[in-house]
Amino acid sequence: MPEPIIEMxxxxxxxxxxxxxxxxxxLTIWKGEIHAILGENGAGKTTLMRILYGEIKPTSGAIxxxxxxxxxxxxxxxxxxxxxxxxxHFTLIPTFTVLENLHLSLLALDESIKAEDVExxxxxxxxxxxxxxxxxxxxxxxxxxxxxxxxxxxxxxRKANILILDEPTSVLTPIEVEELFKMLRxxxxxxxxxxxxxxxxxxxxxxxxxxxxxxxxKVVATLYTSKVSEEELARLTVDIDLTSKPKIRGGIxxxxxxxxxxxxxxxxxxxxxxxxxxxxxYEGEILGLAGxxxxxxxxxxxxxxxxxxxxxGSIKYLDQDITSLSVGDRYKLGISYVPDSRNIGLVYEMxxxxxxxxxxxxxxxxxxxxxxxxxAYRTADKIVREYNVVAPSLRSPIQYLSGGNQxxxxxxxxxxxxxxxxxxxxxxxxxDVRATRFIRNMLVKLRDLGKSILLVSTDLDEIMELxxxxxxxxGGRIMSVGDKNEYTIKKLGLLMGGIHEQxxxx
Amino acid sequence: MxxxxxxxxxxxxxxxxxxxxxxYLATLIETSSSLILALLAGGIVLAVLGYDPLNVYNxxxxxxxxxxxxxxxxxxxxxxxxLAFAIPLIAGLFNIGGESQLYIGxxxxxxxxxxxxxxxxxxxxxxxxxxLLGAFIGILRVYRGINEVISSIMVNWIFFYLIIYLISGVYxxxxxxxxxxxxxxxxxxxxxxxxxxxxxxAVLASILYYIILFHTDIGYKMRVTGLSTASAKYAGFNPDxxxxxxxxxxxxxxxxxxxxxxxxxxxxxxxMLSAVYGLGFTGIGIGLLGRLHPIGIILASIFFSGLLIGxxxxxxxxxxxxxxxxxxxxxxxxxxxxxxxxxxxxxRLIQRRVIE
Numbered sequence: 001m002p003e004p005i006i007e008m009x010x011x012x013x014x015x016x017x018x019x020x021x022x023x024x025x026x027l028t029i030w031k032g033e034i035h036a037i038l039g040e041n042g043a044g045k046t047t048l049m050r051i052l053y054g055e056i057k058p059t060s061g062a063i064x065x066x067x068x069x070x071x072x073x074x075x076x077x078x079x080x081x082x083x084x085x086x087x088x089h090f091t092l093i094p095t096f097t098v099l100e101n102l103h104l105s106l107l108a109l110d111e112s113i114k115a116e117d118v119e120x121x122x123x124x125x126x127x128x129x130x131x132x133x134x135x136x137x138x139x140x141x142x143x144x145x146x147x148x149x150x151x152x153x154x155x156x157x158r159k160a161n162i163l164i165l166d167e168p169t170s171v172l173t174p175i176e177v178e179e180l181f182k183m184l185r186x187x188x189x190x191x192x193x194x195x196x197x198x199x200x201x202x203x204x205x206x207x208x209x210x211x212x213x214x215x216x217x218k219v220v221a222t223l224y225t226s227k228v229s230e231e232e233l234a235r236l237t238v239d240i241d242l243t244s245k246p247k248i249r250g251g252i253x254x255x256x257x258x259x260x261x262x263x264x265x266x267x268x269x270x271x272x273x274x275x276x277x278x279x280x281x282y283e284g285e286i287l288g289l290a291g292x293x294x295x296x297x298x299x300x301x302x303x304x305x306x307x308x309x310x311x312x313g314s315i316k317y318l319d320q321d322i323t324s325l326s327v328g329d330r331y332k333l334g335i336s337y338v339p340d341s342r343n344i345g346l347v348y349e350m351x352x353x354x355x356x357x358x359x360x361x362x363x364x365x366x367x368x369x370x371x372x373x374x375x376a377y378r379t380a381d382k383i384v385r386e387y388n389v390v391a392p393s394l395r396s397p398i399q400y401l402s403g404g405n406q407x408x409x410x411x412x413x414x415x416x417x418x419x420x421x422x423x424x425x426x427x428x429x430x431x432d433v434r435a436t437r438f439i440r441n442m443l444v445k446l447r448d449l450g451k452s453i454l455l456v457s458t459d460l461d462e463i464m465e466l467x468x469x470x471x472x473x474x475g476g477r478i479m480s481v482g483d484k485n486e487y488t489i490k491k492l493g494l495l496m497g498g499i500h501e502q503x504x505x506x
Numbered sequence: 507m508x509x510x511x512x513x514x515x516x517x518x519x520x521x522x523x524x525x526x527x528x529x530y531l532a533t534l535i536e537t538s539s540s541l542i543l544a545l546l547a548g549g550i551v552l553a554v555l556g557y558d559p560l561n562v563y564n565x566x567x568x569x570x571x572x573x574x575x576x577x578x579x580x581x582x583x584x585x586x587x588x589l590a591f592a593i594p595l596i597a598g599l600f601n602i603g604g605e606s607q608l609y610i611g612x613x614x615x616x617x618x619x620x621x622x623x624x625x626x627x628x629x630x631x632x633x634x635x636x637x638l639l640g641a642f643i644g645i646l647r648v649y650r651g652i653n654e655v656i657s658s659i660m661v662n663w664i665f666f667y668l669i670i671y672l673i674s675g676v677y678x679x680x681x682x683x684x685x686x687x688x689x690x691x692x693x694x695x696x697x698x699x700x701x702x703x704x705x706x707x708a709v710l711a712s713i714l715y716y717i718i719l720f721h722t723d724i725g726y727k728m729r730v731t732g733l734s735t736a737s738a739k740y741a742g743f744n745p746d747x748x749x750x751x752x753x754x755x756x757x758x759x760x761x762x763x764x765x766x767x768x769x770x771x772x773x774x775x776x777x778m779l780s781a782v783y784g785l786g787f788t789g790i791g792i793g794l795l796g797r798l799h800p801i802g803i804i805l806a807s808i809f810f811s812g813l814l815i816g817x818x819x820x821x822x823x824x825x826x827x828x829x830x831x832x833x834x835x836x837x838x839x840x841x842x843x844x845x846x847x848x849x850x851x852x853x854r855l856i857q858r859r860v861i862e
Contacts, residue, residue, distance in 0.1 A: 344740050347734055358740075
């Protein structure tokens with residue numbers, strides 16, 4: 001019989017503004033397990049964990065640790081009880097070295113501790129875990145994955161035996177995720193209990209022993225992960241059936257609409273980011289461009305859109321050379337682009353209507369360059385209705401909308417322009433299951449209408465689910481292009497890591 | 507402007523006014539409550555220094571806002587330099603050059619009116635001169651990367667001394683050696699049945715700026731540029747061009763202010779520039795007090811002028827030092843501007859959090 005280490009009973013949290021975040025939640029975590037907490041954005045996962053970590057006080061309910069009821073007045077009480085939390089955004093000081101950061105966090109527990117002691121403790125811990133972290137490197141120079149390991153080490157040095165990880169994979173590349181999982185399994189062997197917050201089904205299946213599914217402030221179910229399929233998990237996470245994946249049509253391919261030939265593009269530092277890329281895009285297909293972030297995807301698509309200049313090579317749209325056209329002229333031809341950052345694709349202080357015409361301003365101008373706002377309102381209204389955007393009004397500043405709704409406005413605006421070529425970068429980044437499904441279905445619908453879609457994504461599931469063809473970019477070069485069924489996630493992962501195809505097949 | 511698009515414009519303007527009533531109401535409540543707080547704080551200062559606050563306020567407001575024509579005349583150049591600061595800031599630039607843009611506007615308007623005997627040509631020439639000087643600073647910023655604050659301040663002093671030289675050495679009035687040549691009588695702008703014509707022109711200009719900002723592509727692009735250059739590039743706009751336009755429009759406003767001042771109030775420029783000095787800097791406060799909004803700036807300029815005029819009366823009537831009136835005005839203006847500056851800061855912080 002497993003022994004419970006954490007018992008949370010009937011936790012209710014009502015915020016001062018009347019929002020009910022948790023409506024009576026029971027959660028039992030067993031000693032030594034990896035327990036995933038799954039739910040859409042806003043389901044209450046993070047609120048629940050912040051209560052456990054003593055960061056916020058529940059309105060009512062009891063928390064027991066090792067059978068003993070506790071009343072936390074702040075994270076310090078939780079830390080003393082052996083609970084450690086790693087946030088999505090790290091709490092390290094970027095300009096300090098790793099060792100200085102660790103020293104600082106331990107000083108809070110023991111004022112007299114010396115840097116040498118911290119180093120011995122850390123080295124011992126790293127040996128135990130089989131880890132290597134450069135202790136004398138400045139934190140901001142380290143890859144994100146390594147910074148995350150420093151955060152975990154930090155909590156372990158504070159003698160945490162319960163580790164809470166809030167969406168730990170959202171900042172990692174696929175390879176880093178694998179390494180994180182390896183580390184978590186090792187920690188589990190050492191007897192550490194791990195709570196893993198996520199909204200990705202695949203990760204639940206890959207790492208957890210048990211899973212608790214939350215929906216709108218309530219626990220829907222707690223299950224053994226091995227006894228439930230991904231489809232069931234998805235169904236439990238959202239109440240309607242969103243699991244039916246769109247069918248991918250094969251074989252029907254229209255005209256060649258975009259051909260990129262030997263394109264070279266430099267980044268901000270003047271270094272080659274795209275090194276002789278050639279690609280073709282056809283009508284009625286989704287071409288998935290897979291790659292680890294920072295391998296030239298951004299520079300490549302910005303060159304296609306015209307935001308960045310290519311210094312060698314050419315881009316042809318149907319029979320027209322568009323290499324030296326302006327961004328606005330390319331948009332007018334029928335190219336449309338959804339950037340990976342809402343911060344660029346939307347102007348936060350402007351309202352929903354003003355944002356709905358950002359990339360299509362010329363269509364709302366009269367002869368004397370006066371903006372026809374009533375026409376703009378019609379467009380905004382159309383986007384709101386067709387894309388189920390939840391917004392107080394068409395005049396609401398876009399910054400007051402949730403991330404998912406902002407994304408819908410941005411994607412909706414670009415799709416409503418009826419482009420022929422649709423370039424989307426990380427279209428579902430940070431979205432919950434429902435919004436993700438909505439946007440993916442929309443991309444497929446556009447594809448079926450004969451549009452050409454270039455999908456840039458670091459999410460391999462997304463690439464595999466939507467693409468007709470796949471291209472892999474690494475170090476500014478295309479490693480491989482081909483039909484979707486020539487690839488597996490594993491093969492993509494290797495190609496993204498720069499391993500050549502010949503070596504994979506060997 | 508065609509008839510159809512004009513009626514459509516009026517339609518959307520009135521619709522906007524109706525639907526944004528709540529927003530305007532909130533601003534009104536916020537402004538009046540900060541005004542009350544400011545008067546209380548100012549009253550305490552006065553009481554501590556041994557003045558009767560009620561008496562001082564009575565003089566300040568009764569005399570400050572007593573002579574409407576003088577009040578509106580006085581607010582005209584301030585309204586324009588307020589716009590000269592606000593419009594470039596909307597596109598993301600700090601135009602500290604309202605001073606020199608106003609000097610050159612006044613001076614060129616003077617010359618044009620002197621030689622052509624036409625106030626219309628005077629106004630146009632002054633406006634264009636101010637706009638070109640503003641655009642020059644914008645061009646330096648965009649194509650040479652020179653910080654607009656630094657170049658504005660340098661240009662301010664260059665034109666300050668250049669115009670003093672020209673007025674005292676070349677275009678002086680032989681009959682009154684400390685003044686420039688006068689505006690000919692037939693080119694002066696007089697009030698029509700006691701209504702300030704130069705004020706009316708300034709209000710029309712402000713409304714035009716409002717339309718440019720919120721109802722034309724130039725204004726839209728300027729606003730996007732000021733809020734996010736990356737978004738402007740993504741949308742296919744040219745942020746450089748928007749910045750230059752904003753400086754052109756801002757400089758033109760200051761130039762118009764200078765032209766109206768010399769054509770409608772002073773009719774000449776003294777060789778110390780004492781009639782024009784400081785109006786550009788005061789415009790910075792007016793722009794912020796008016797929340798960078800052309801209509802708000804109209805109100806802010808009237809209010810501020812009233813305080814300036816009333817402050818002089820307070821000196822006269824109570825024998826208080828001029829610093830007292832300045833302190834009082836300072837307290838009131840800061841209290842009125844603080845909620846806006848606070849909001850500006852908060853929204854910037856929120857934006858930064860979102861980016862993270």
